[in-house]
Amino acid sequence: MSLIDATQTIPLGGPSLPQERRLVTAIPGPRSQELLDRKAAAVPAGVGHTVPVAAVAAGGGVVVDADGNSLIDLGAGIAVTTVGNAHPKVVAAVQAQIAQFAHTCFMIAPYESYVAVAEKLNELTPGSFTKKTALFNSGAEAVENAIKIARKHTGRQAVVAFDHGYHGRTNLTMALTAKAMPYKSGFGPFAPEVYRAPASYPFRDGLTGAEAAAKTISMIEKQIGADNLAAVIIEPIQGEGGFIVPADGYLPAVVEWCRAHGVVFIADEVQTGFARTGAMFASEHFGIEPDLITTAKGIAGGMPLAGVTGRAEIMDASHTGGLGGTYGGNPVACAAALATIEAYQEENLAERAVEIGRTLVARMQEAATSDPRIGEVRGLGAMIGVEFVDPATGAPDGALAGAIAKQAIAEGVIVLTCGTYGNVIRFLPPLSIDDALLHEGLDVVLGALAAS
Ligand SMILES: Cc1ncc(COP(=O)(O)O)c(C=O)c1O
Numbered sequence: 430m431s432l433i434d435a436t437q438t439i440p441l442g443g444p445s446l447p448q449e450r451r452l453v454t455a456i457p458g459p460r461s462q463e464l465l466d467r468k469a470a471a472v473p474a475g476v477g478h479t480v481p482v483a484a485v486a487a488g489g490g491v492v493v494d495a496d497g498n499s500l501i502d503l504g505a506g507i508a509v510t511t512v513g514n515a516h517p518k519v520v521a522a523v524q525a526q527i528a529q530f531a532h533t534c535f536m537i538a539p540y541e542s543y544v545a546v547a548e549k550l551n552e553l554t555p556g557s558f559t560k561k562t563a564l565f566n567s568g569a570e571a572v573e574n575a576i577k578i579a580r581k582h583t584g585r586q587a588v589v590a591f592d593h594g595y596h597g598r599t600n601l602t603m604a605l606t607a608k609a610m611p612y613k614s615g616f617g618p619f620a621p622e623v624y625r626a627p628a629s630y631p632f633r634d635g636l637t638g639a640e641a642a643a644k645t646i647s648m649i650e651k652q653i654g655a656d657n658l659a660a661v662i663i664e665p666i667q668g669e670g671g672f673i674v675p676a677d678g679y680l681p682a683v684v685e686w687c688r689a690h691g692v693v694f695i696a697d698e699v700q701t702g703f704a705r706t707g708a709m710f711a712s713e714h715f716g717i718e719p720d721l722i723t724t725a726k727g728i729a730g731g732m733p734l735a736g737v738t739g740r741a742e743i744m745d746a747s748h749t750g751g752l753g754g755t756y757g758g759n760p761v762a763c764a765a766a767l768a769t770i771e772a773y774q775e776e777n778l779a780e781r782a783v784e785i786g787r788t789l790v791a792r793m794q795e796a797a798t799s800d801p802r803i804g805e806v807r808g809l810g811a812m813i814g815v816e817f818v819d820p821a822t823g824a825p826d827g828a829l830a831g832a833i834a835k836q837a838i839a840e841g842v843i844v845l846t847c848g849t850y851g852n853v854i855r856f857l858p859p860l861s862i863d864d865a866l867l868h869e870g871l872d873v874v875l876g877a878l879a880a881s
Contacts (some may be wrong), residue, residue: 432460432463432464432483432485432495432803432831433460433485433495433660434876435778439486439784440485440486441486441487441515442486442487442488442493442514442515443488443489443513443514443515443516443517443701443857444488444489444513444516444517444861445488445518446486446487446488446489446491446493446499446670447486447491447499448489448490448863448866449491449499449866450490450491450499450500450841450842450866450869450870450873451498451499451502452498452840452841453496453497453498454496454498455482455764455839456480456482456494456498456500456838456839456841457481457483457494457496457566458482458494458495458496458497458498459496460483460494460495460496461481461482461483461494461495461496461875462481463483463592463657464483464495464676465478465481465483467660468547472771473793476529477611477653479504479834479838479842479843479845480492480499480500480604480838481838482494482495482496482498483496483878486515487502487510487514487515488513488514488516488861489513489514489859489861489862489863489866490839490858490859490861490862490863490866490867491866492514492722492843497596498841499841500597500838500841500842500843500845501770501841501842501843501862501866501869501873502514502858502859502862503842503844503845503856503857503858503862503867503869503870503874504844504845504857504858505857505858505859506728506731507700507802507845508668508700508705508726508727508812508857509727509731510727510730510731510859511703511705511726511727511773511778511859511860512703512727512769512772512773512778512859512860512861513730513859513860513861514730514731514775514861515731516570516719516730516769516772518768518769518771518772519729519730519731519732519765519768519769519772521768522764522765522768523595523720523732523761523764523765523768526542526760526763526765527761527762529760530760531759531760531761532759532760533759533760534755534756535564535807535851536750536781536854538754540760540763542760542763542764542766542767543564543758543760543763544880545763545767546562546564546566546734546736546763546767546770547561547562547736548759549766549767549770550562550724550736550738551738552710553710553716553770554710554712554722554724554738555710555712555713555717555719555722556701556718556719556739556740557718558718558740558741559740559741560738560739560740560741560744561738561739561744561745561751562736562737562738562744563737563744563752563757563758564581564726564734564735564736564757564758564763565734565735565736565757565758565840566649566733566734566735566754566756566757566759566762566784567597567725567733567735568596568597568697568699568700568723568725568726568735569596569597569598569599569602570597570599570632570735570754571699571723571725571735571736571737572596572597572601572602572662572683572695572697572699572723573597573599573601573602573618573719574737574752575660575662575695575697575723575737575739576588576601576660576662576695576709576788577752578658578693578721578737578739578743578744578746578747578752579659579660579721579743580659580660581747582659582742582743582746583658583659583660583691583692583753585621585656585657585659586622586657586659587623587624587653587657587658587659588605588622588623588624588658588659588660588661588662589623589624589625589626589649589653589658589660589661589662590604590605590606590607590623590625590626590662591607591625591628591645591662591663591667591754592607592627592628592630592670592673592849593607593608593623593627593628593630593667593673593849594606594625594628594662594663594664594670594697595607595608595612595664595667595668595669595670596662596697596699598612600620601618601620601623602615603616603619603620604619604620605622605623605662605672606669607625607849608669608670608849609737613669614840618857624649624652624653626645626648626649626661627641627644627645627648628641628645628663628667628673628675628679629641629642629645629673629675629676629679629862630671630673630675631674631675631676632673632804632805632807632816636676636711636726637676637677637678638675638676638677638678638679638680638681638682638690639678639679639682641675641676642678642679642682642683643682645679645683646682646683649661649675649686649804655690655691655692656690658690658692659692659693660692660694660695660721661683661687661692661693661694661695662695662696662697663680663683663695663696663715664696664698664699664700664701664713665680665696665698665710665711665712665715665717666700666701666706666711666718666808666809668699668700668701668811668812668847668848668855669700669847669848670813670847670848670849671816671847671848671849671850671852671853672807672808672812672813672847672848672853672855673807673816674807674809674813675715676809679780679844680712680715680717681715681716682719683875684717684719685720687720693720693721693743694717694719694721695719695720695721695722695723695739696710696711696712696717696719696721696722696723697723698710698711698712698723698724699723699725699726699735700726700812701812702722702724702726702727703724703726703727703769703770703773704773704778704781704782704810704860705727705781705782705785705810706782706808706810706811706812707779707780707782707783707809707810707811708779708809708810709721709773709779711812714809714824716875719739719740719827720740720743721737721738721739721740721743722737722738722739722873723735723736723737723821724736724737724738727769728766728769728770729762729763729766729769730766730768730769730772731765731767732759732761732762732765732766733759733762734758734763734765734766735821736846739815741851741875746780753765759824762840772881774870776860777853778860779810779825781811781860782810782811782812782860783810783811785810785811785858785860785867786808786809786810786811786812786813788864788867788868788871789808789811789813789856789867789871790806790808790813792868792871792875793806793815793871794806795815796875796878800878800879801820802817802818802819802820802826802829802878803816803817803818804816804817804818804823805827808856811856811857811858811860812855812856813855813856814847814848814853814854814855814859815854815855815858816831816848816852816853817833817852817858819851819854819856822827825850825851825852826850826852827851827852827877829852829881830846830848830851830853830854831846831851832853832877832881833874833877833878833881834846834854834877835872836877836880836881837870837874837877839871840876841875842870842873843872844856844874845857854874858870
C-alpha cells in the first residue's frame with residue numbers, strides 16, 4: 430500500500446531539493462487525492478488539514494508532494510521547521526542518536542542530551558537569574574506543566590489567560606485558549622480557575638500599552654484578586670489569535686504588576702521562540718524577563734520536544750516525581766534540539782529572520798498603499814501577519830483571508846491564516862527559504878489578493 434510506484438524517484442529532503450515552485454498536476458494530484466481518500470476513511474474528521482497534498486519530502490523553502498509538485502513553504506508546519514526541514518545537522522544528529530538508543534525514559538535512566546538541552550535553554554532564555562528546565566513533548570504539555578509549577582510554587586489556584594490567546598487543545602489548555610471554534614466548541618467542561626483578561630490589540634483597541642495594561646490589571650484586581658492568582662500566561666506576540674503585537678510598554682507593565690504581587694509571569698513562546706521573531710525569544714524585544722517560558726515548535730527542527738524554563742526556585746517547587754512523562758525529553762528529540770540550536774547560532778538565523786521580515790513587510794505594505802482591504806501589516810522578524818478588513822467599516826474580513834490562502838495553495842504556495850476572526854494571513858516561512866522563492870511566493874499571494 431504505497432502511493433509511490435516503482436518508476437517514481439522520491440527525492441531526499443533537505444536543502445538539496447530543487448528550490449522551485451513546480452506544479453505538474455492540479456492540487457491535489459491523483460496520488461495526493463488517493464491519500465486524502467484513505468485519510469477520510471481512516472482518520473477522524475476532527476483532524477483537519479489545510480493543504481490537500483501527500484507530502485513526501487521538504488527542505489529549504491519547499492514541500493514536495495507524491496505527484497511531484499513542489500510547493501513554496503510560507504508556513505514551516507506552523508512555525509516548527511524554522512531551521513529548515515531535514516536540516517543536514519539535524520538529520521545527522523537524529524541518525525546518530527537512534528543508532529545508539531531511542532529511549533530509556535529520562536525518569537528511569539537519565540542521559541546527557543536532556544541535561545545539555547536544559548543547560549542551553551537556561552543559558553539562552555532571557556533572565557539574568559539561575560534557571561532550570563524540564564522537557565516535555567508538545568507545546569500544550571509544556572503549558573500544562575508551567576501552570577502546575579506556578580500553582581505549586583505560589584500555593585494559589587487562579588490563572589489569567591487573555592482574549593485572543595491560544596495555548597493548545599488539551600483540557601487545561603483549551604480552558605486557556607480563547608477561541609471557541611474550532612478549538613473548544615462541544616469539548617467542555619473546561620478546567621476551573623481560569624480567567625480571561627483583555628490584552629493589548631493596538632489595531633482594534635487603539636490603546637497605548639499603559640492604558641491596555643491598566644485595563645488588564647483592573648480586571649484582575651476586581652474579578653480575581655492578586656492573592657488568589659498563581660500565574661498570568663501570555664504569548665509575547667499572540668499567534669493563533671492574529672499575530673498581535675502588543676503596544677509598547679504593555680508587557681513590562683504586566684510583568685511589573687505580577688512581580689509586585691508574587692504572581693508568576695509565564696511567557697508562552699511556543700510559536701514566537703527560536704529565532705522566529707529576529708531574536709532567540711520574542712520576550713527580548715519587549716525587555717521582559719519572564720519567570721517561566723514555555724517552548725516547543727522551533728526547538729528541535731521538527732522533532733517533538735517542548736520545554737518549561739524558568740527561575741530555579743519556581744521550577745524546584747514540585748516534589749520529586751511531580752513532573753515528567755514517559756517520553757518527555759526523548760533522546761532523539763534532544764539530539765535534534767542540540768543540532769537545531771547550533772544551526773540557529775552558526776547560521777545567524779535570527780538575522781535571517783529580520784531580513785525575511787523586511788521583505789515580507791515591504792511587499793505587504795506596498796500592496797496596502799493601493800488596497801484598503803489590508804487593514805494592518807504587523808509582526809516581528811519572520812512572523813508577519815496581514816489583517817484584512819472591510820474598508821467601509823473596518824470589520825474583519827475572514828472570507829477574504831480564506832480565499833487568498835485557498836487560491837495561493839492551489840497555485841503551489843503554502844500560506845496559513847489565523848486570527849480570532851480568521852481574517853489574518855500569517856507568514857512563517859522556514860528561515861532556510863531563499864529570497865527568490867520568498868518573492869515568488871509573495872507574488873502568488875498578492876496575485877490571489879488582486880483576484881479576490
Ligand atoms: C503559543 C502556543 N502555545 C501552545 C501551543 C500548543 O502547542 P502544541 O500544538 O505543540 O501542543 C501552540 C500551538 O500552536 C501555540 O502557538
